[in-house]
Amino acid sequence: MYGSGRLGSGSHRTDEGCAVSDLVIDERGRLCPLPVIALGRAARDLPPGSVIELLADDPAAAYDVPAWCQLRGHDLLEADLGRFLVRLRAPEPS
Amino acid sequence: MLATSGPNGFLDAASGQRLHPAARAALLAAYDDGWADPARLYAAGRRSRLLLDAARASVAASLGARPDEVAFTSSGTAAVHLAVAGLARGRARAGDRLVTGAVEHSCVLQAGRAMESAGGSMRTVPVDHTGRVDVERYAVELAEPGVALAALQSANHEVGTVQPVELVAQAARAAGVPLLVDAAASVGRTSVPSDWDVLTASAHKWGGPSGVGVLAIRTGVRWRSPSPDDPREGGRVPGFPDVPAVLAAAAALEAVDAEREMLAARATALVARIRDQVPVLVPDVQVVGDPEHRLPHIVTFSCLYVDGESLVSGLDLAGFAISSGSACVADALVPSHVLAAMGVLTHGNVRVSLPYDVTEAAVDRFLQVLPDVVARIRTDAGAVGL
Numbered sequence: 001m002y003g004s005g006r007l008g009s010g011s012h013r014t015d016e017g018c019a020v021s022d023l024v025i026d027e028r029g030r031l032c033p034l035p036v037i038a039l040g041r042a043a044r045d046l047p048p049g050s051v052i053e054l055l056a057d058d059p060a061a062a063y064d065v066p067a068w069c070q071l072r073g074h075d076l077l078e079a080d081l082g083r084f085l086v087r088l089r090a091p092e093p094s
Numbered sequence: 095m096l097a098t099s100g101p102n103g104f105l106d107a108a109s110g111q112r113l114h115p116a117a118r119a120a121l122l123a124a125y126d127d128g129w130a131d132p133a134r135l136y137a138a139g140r141r142s143r144l145l146l147d148a149a150r151a152s153v154a155a156s157l158g159a160r161p162d163e164v165a166f167t168s169s170g171t172a173a174v175h176l177a178v179a180g181l182a183r184g185r186a187r188a189g190d191r192l193v194t195g196a197v198e199h200s201c202v203l204q205a206g207r208a209m210e211s212a213g214g215s216m217r218t219v220p221v222d223h224t225g226r227v228d229v230e231r232y233a234v235e236l237a238e239p240g241v242a243l244a245a246l247q248s249a250n251h252e253v254g255t256v257q258p259v260e261l262v263a264q265a266a267r268a269a270g271v272p273l274l275v276d277a278a279a280s281v282g283r284t285s286v287p288s289d290w291d292v293l294t295a296s297a298h299k300w301g302g303p304s305g306v307g308v309l310a311i312r313t314g315v316r317w318r319s320p321s322p323d324d325p326r327e328g329g330r331v332p333g334f335p336d337v338p339a340v341l342a343a344a345a346a347l348e349a350v351d352a353e354r355e356m357l358a359a360r361a362t363a364l365v366a367r368i369r370d371q372v373p374v375l376v377p378d379v380q381v382v383g384d385p386e387h388r389l390p391h392i393v394t395f396s397c398l399y400v401d402g403e404s405l406v407s408g409l410d411l412a413g414f415a416i417s418s419g420s421a422c423v424a425d426a427l428v429p430s431h432v433l434a435a436m437g438v439l440t441h442g443n444v445r446v447s448l449p450y451d452v453t454e455a456a457v458d459r460f461l462q463v464l465p466d467v468v469a470r471i472r473t474d475a476g477a478v479g480l
Binding site for chain 2: 031032033034036037040041043044058059060062063064066067068071
């Protein structure tokens with residue numbers, strides 16, 4: 001989905017159209033559910049629309065990060081080789 | 095009070111359950127009457143033979159097979175390994191590929207990997223979010239040239255979803271490919287599919303003893319024994335069969351078949367209660383598997399932010415034995431391939447599988463303790479309010 005146009009507001013794009021994260025979480029070497037808990041904490045602390053980059057090499061993260069995004073309604077922008085890019089759900093349009 | 099999962103809290107029947115009382119009685123009697131070699135012609139040998147034949151006829155009738163189509167193995171896994179290797183050998187001229195589902199028991203997938211090591215190949219057909227195999231994709235794979243055999247479970251052993259055996263069997267028949275149905279999760283619980291060329295099952299899943307598997311091969315199916323020649327079990331399974339254990343297995347299957355509708359209705363209702371109540375009682379839970387087309391006795395759910403190992407030991411301390419498909423519980427630290435293929439949460443996973451003698455009170459008590467166990471683990475992990 002890299003640069004596919006699903007990336008939202010301009011503030012999260014460089015000129016090349018690449019997503020830029022607001023926060024990088026390095027959970028390499030930690031096992032699930034720890035990387036997902038770290039995502040949950042970051043999601044609590046950041047405003048909607050923020051982009052989080054998660055580095056996690058536990059094999060379970062490949063399944064659990066997408067499942068978490070689905071449960072919470074966040075967008076999984078990229079998931080590749082232990083690197084996940086998540087955009088937090090935007091507030092409901094008023 | 096510190097408890098460990100006692101008799102009433104045993105909710106892991108799919109891993110193996112206590113011997114059915116009918117099996118225990120048959121086993122003890124058979125140690126007196128069925129100890130001799132059934133291949134010998136003296137009186138004690140003939141008696142063993144008669145008992146073994148009776149057990150075979152009984153199991154065959156339950157599976158919708160002819161007695162001479164049924165052989166006993168030393169486990170369900172051994173039956174699957176023989177089924178796959180024998181069909182691959184019998185079909186060597188047609189091809190060297192196994193087509194199977196992504197959520198099969200690991201013994202099927204390992205048998206496929208053995209074919210790969212021998213120069214063949216394996217194709218795994220994906221499943222949907224409920225764990226049901228994609229019939230159209232299956233049919234496409236079966237129509238490709240070079241397929242030796244197909245294997246499909248009757249129902250999934252981890253999430254309970256019933257597979258579309260009839261539809262896959264039609265596609266296999268159209269392609270001229272023999273179908274192995276791994277019925278281990280269903281036998282003794284639900285009716286057994288009739289559309290199979292080879293069928294496998296495992297006695298300890300239906301209240302029989304461990305160490306007894308079933309390999310049923312329809313007359314006329316091209317199966318060639320992958321083992322060195324041995325005349326036992328119709329030349330299909332080498333070695334002296336454990337006659338008392340086989341008799342006990344047959345006795346258990348007769349007993350649970352006789353009560354199957356009542357047992358299934360009870361389990362179905364208790365699982366429905368768990369499926370309905372768990373998401374109400376515990377926040378952030380994903381109950382997985384098909385809610386309707388499922389085995390009566392299996393339900394699986396995953397609790398967000400909870401690690402599976404803590405859940406297994408927390409519930410054990412509260413008196414309940416359950417299993418988990420989470421990575422931390424597995425030897426290899428990889429999550430269950432079933433949950434992974436379904437695309438559902440793999441951590442915090444609980445599989446509840448009801449034994450035949452489960453009580454309503456045990457299920458209610460499980461539902462009572464579960465929320466506290468989950469909440470405590472989440473609190474300890476600092477994962478509250480996320």
